[in-house]
Amino acid sequence: KIIASGAIRGAHKVFNEAEKLLFKHIAEKGGDYVFEFPDTAFYLPMIYAMTGFAVKTLNDMKEALMMAKELLHPEPVEKEWTPYLGEALDSGMATLFAEEIWLAMRYLEGLEPEKDPVTGLIYNGFITDTIQRNLGIQLVDGRMPGFAAIVGAAPDDDTAARIVRELQEKNILVFLSGMSNGETITRQLQRKKVELGWDVYVVPLGTTTEHTLYALDWAVRAAMIYGGVKPGDYKGCLKYTKDRVFAFALPLGPLDDVKWATGAGAINMGFPAICDSDVPVIHPTGVCTYEEVDKEYDHAKIVSKAIEVRGLKIVSHKPPIPIAYGPAFEGERIRKEDTFIEFGGNKTPAYEFIRSRELDEIEDGKIIIKGDNWKERYEAGGAMPLGIYVEVAGREMQPDYEPIMERKLHHNINEGQGIWHMGQRDVNWLRISKAAKAEGFTLEDIAKIQHTMTHSRFKAIVDKVQVTLFTDEADVVKTREEARKVWKDRDQRLGSLTDESVDLFYSCLLCQSFAPSHTCVITPERLGLCGAYNWLDCKAAFGIDPSGGNQPITKGEVLDEKYGRWTGVDVYIKASTGGALDTMNAYTIMENPMTSCGCFECIMCVVPEANGVMVVQRGHTGMTPIGMKFSSLAGTVGGGVQTPGFMGIGVNFITSRKFLYGDGGLKRVVWMTKALKERIRDAFIERAQEEGVPDFLDKIADETVAEDSEKLLEFLASVDHPALTMPSMF
Ligand code: SF4
Ligand code: NI
Ligand code: NI
Structure with missing residues (x-):
């Protein structure tokens, strides 16, 4: 009942705002004025997906807004019992249409992407088709198991950072929007100096609840881009988002009518909301679970609760190292002044190389570090030569797998928070940040990462992994020559493969x-x-x-x-x-x-x-x-x-x-x-x-x-x- 009446009121509110702005612009610019969101072939994507109507002009928007109006229900009479979720769902959809038009109008006014009035941060705004396609592959290969929309703000900065870091470690793409009690999660993260952006899986969309629509627009476009669902096939689109886009919302802080209404829109798409206020789970099956809030569970457990409710499959392997680890940390950059020590990158000789061995030739988990005073030299920081030599053995191992495993060495290292890696073979470059060093990251940890992750990524073919790190220039140069011979042979083999030569x-x-x-x-x-x-x-x-x-x-x-x-x-x-x-x-x-x-x-x-x-x-x-x-x-x-x-x-x-x-x-x-x-x-x-x-x-x-x-x-x-x-x- 709270949901229905809140959602109905919220829908009316958003609708009225959108209508007001739209009429203002029609009066100023004329109804034939053309509008497009940046870089998309899907017009106003939500309206296009649900109705098949390609909104191109302000007059088209007026027509679309009328469609939304049909979904609006009369504002509920106080205390009246609303028996089913249908009205809330209709209102939710109407809200999404109206929000899309409202945001379009803000683009016309030059207010989008939004600039934060407090911090000056420029938000992402509308999510383009290009970004959608760039991320496509990560969505399907399991690197990114889901998406979270955080709407509002955490009770304090530390909690905000903790929730987001937990989501990042699970490789969940996080969208930030909305406000509660005048505070936004984006600002909380900024104060905690959490890096924001696509590269690190944390994308601020804007300061209002309505901005959440950008994330929903993105989700619904997946149905048309990847699912081949035709615009206008609203059932097909909604089924697709429910079955294949593993998204959920975390509304933090008190819920207001617009949050209810937007949440009801998201429920249509199959996305549950897990709140920290007194209605903890809103589930798309049409049943609302009014669970009592277990105060213990609140913010420390909200992420795992959400994962459970949405049914995400999270497989994460973390090497035994003192820093956070996961693909979300792959995109971070480490500037020169934040660097504690670096290897390669034309500053010192370096390489990384994987070789297969017989099972009895190596010892699993063995880490060998060769070099004079390597510990002291590492502790001093600066630059250092480094050869990373990984030997693997396994009954199912074939030399043809070596290059594939070797290419993963890059990801293995780069996924450490505060570790940055570029290139491969003998053109690699590695930086360890001062922050990672302060957390206790050692040279040995590089070997530990390679050991754990090579096992975990290739568990069916690898039984043993042994890692040797060379740190003396002469050793690095000498072993690099041996590696170069092997790389040359490998390239020749790859180049000689033709379609005719295989069955x-x-x-x-x-x-x-x-x-x-x-x-x-x-x-x-x-x-x-x-x-x-x-x-x-x-x-x-x-x-x-x-x-x-x-x-x-x-x-x-x-x-x-x-x-x-x-x-x-x-x-x-x-x-x-x-x-x-x-x-x-x-x-x-x-x-x-x-x-x-x-x-x-x-x-x-x-x-x-x-x-x-x-x-x-x-x-x-x-x-x-x-x-x-x-x-x-x-x-x-x-x-x-x-x-x-x-x-x-x-x-x-x-x-x-x-x-x-x-x-x-x-x-x-x-x-x-x-x-x-x-x-x-x-x-x-x-x-x-x-x-x-x-x-x-x-x-x-x-x-x-x-x-x-x-x-x-x-x-x-x-x-x-x-x-x-x-x-x-x-
Ligand atoms: Fe890439 Fe094709 Fe495989 Fe998709 S199906 S991941 S496009 S190779
Ligand atoms: Ni694909
Ligand atoms: Ni990193």
Whole structure:
């Protein structure tokens, strides 16, 4: 009853505010005035998802607001018993619509992203499609098990910091919004000098409860981006957020009507709220559990309570070290003046290297530190040489797994709070902050991290892990030479793998938790479209977890050599997409191309006038020659459907010999962003030489010469681009 009447009152309040602002702007600017949130292809995402109505102008907003009005219920008479949750849920949805319009109006007024009137902090504001896609892969591979929206403020700064740190350690992405008693959690964290931002999984949205809508907008977009749910299919969208977006709210402090109303909106999406005031759990099943507050449980247990209520699966492994640990600390930066000691980074010789051994050659858990007075030299701070040499053994271990395990050394170290790591092999760079040192972090702890995490990440294949740290320059240089020989052999092996030379491809089904009908088919010459999984990664992943997200695909008979079609792949893809797809061609964009989930690094699409293709990477915000920005292009390729002429790809696929093999290959590229050109320059030039056009990179247009097709064609003609004289793509 409190919920219903509070939510109904709150809905009216938000609705009236939105209406007032909207009418003011219609009077000033006219109803045809166009509005867009920054970098999204989903208009006002909540309204778009729920109704299918693409709000583009102020008049459209008026229409959408009328839809919200239909959901409003008369304000409840005091003491009247409201028997069911329906009214609260309707009011909740109406509130979300009205909040979306209210925030849009604030954008018009230049008030968003909000600037904190007390601290001057600029909040995140609307969450763009680009950020959504950047995070996509972490959502599906288990690195980020859920999301929390903290609304309000904790009773004191220390409690605020503690709650957030606990969420961070569990890799839960935290959104901050709202206020209680004039205080906000964002300011509390700022006073405690807690780092804020996407890199550390703590994102301040704004100071009002209404700002929570940005997080809900983000959640509902996942249904359309990854789930292939059509805008307007509100049941589909709400079911998707309930089943697949593991979010919950932690409203801290007393609840007011707008909090009730927004909370009721979130319940529609399947998100429970766990409060610290006297209604501790609001559950989306429609039943409200009015639990008595157990004072003990309050803030120390609120996070674990939320995890239990929302049913999150948290697997966290923490090495026995004196600092906080988890992926949320990967993004932190350590500035020079905060550094206690550093290794590598061109300051000292350094490297990191994993090698497999026979079981009887090493001793599990053994840590060897070699070097004169290494303890004293570490305690003195500054810089020091460091070779990190990890030896592993296991019955299921194969040398092919070494590079994958070695790449994880970076994450292993970087996840320590106050530890920063960059690069790999012999171009690594490691910093330990003064704060981590003050917590008691030692050189030995680096080895402990590698021991624990190598075990935990690769438990199915590794039985023993031994770590040696070299700290004398001469030793580091000498052992680094040995490592370099091994790296060279490994690279040659990877480079010599071709699609023809293997019998098995691998699938990646990780994104099916978000995009149920998408399967990545990963071959030696085509990596996953997110860029994070190549054939060897998948092979290792299958070895590590045979029932996991990477499964072998028996190639079978070749059906089409040029287009890349095999009997075994067709059978697999049909089964794994629940019959959504019958067949797939790996080497063409024109006919039954591979589908996309939503986390592609790049989008490639045909530019018909130029008889070629263009490639644009995620994060590029400018216009492209086909008249669409990345964000709107992305809207056409996701959701696991085949769209001939459009395809999501990983960056490194561009320089594969199988890239567009059936369509004429690399020479089809007519436009590519400058950043992309830079990123793959060396490999690209090598491939261009093979194709007989050594200066080909210069013949490809980018955003500095053309952002429309007319300029593009002019440029292509001026450089004699090969695509112009190739056979027609159609
Ligand atoms: Fe998703 Fe494909 Fe990347 Fe796997 S390889 S995580 S399915 S995009
Ligand atoms: Ni770190
Ligand atoms: Ni994906």
